[in-house]
Amino acid sequence: MTAIIAAGRNEAYFHGRPIVADWEAAQKLGAKAVAIADSTAPQTVYNQLRNLLCDEYLIAPSLLHVVPSKNGTPYEPAPEWPKP
Secondary structure, three states: OOOEEOOOOOOOEEOOEEEEOOHHHHHHOOOOOEEOOOOOOHHHHHHHHHOOOOHHHEEOOHHHOOOOOEOOEOOOOOOOOOOO
16 A cells, blocks of 8 residues: 545645645655545546546446446446435
């Protein structure tokens, strides 16, 4: 892991990794891919990053229920899963 993308955080590091505002800043540190960990709006995060990266470089655990793109073309944005 190169960095943590978390815009608006008031900390510089989390568990020894730098916190950056966006993908561009993470790339400057050498990041090549993104693992999505946002549980509040994972599909939104995926869709935003999909405009910058292809599917092979976007990793989302199945528990987040992210719908990936198909054949390099993004699906229509999926509605967020209902909160319990």
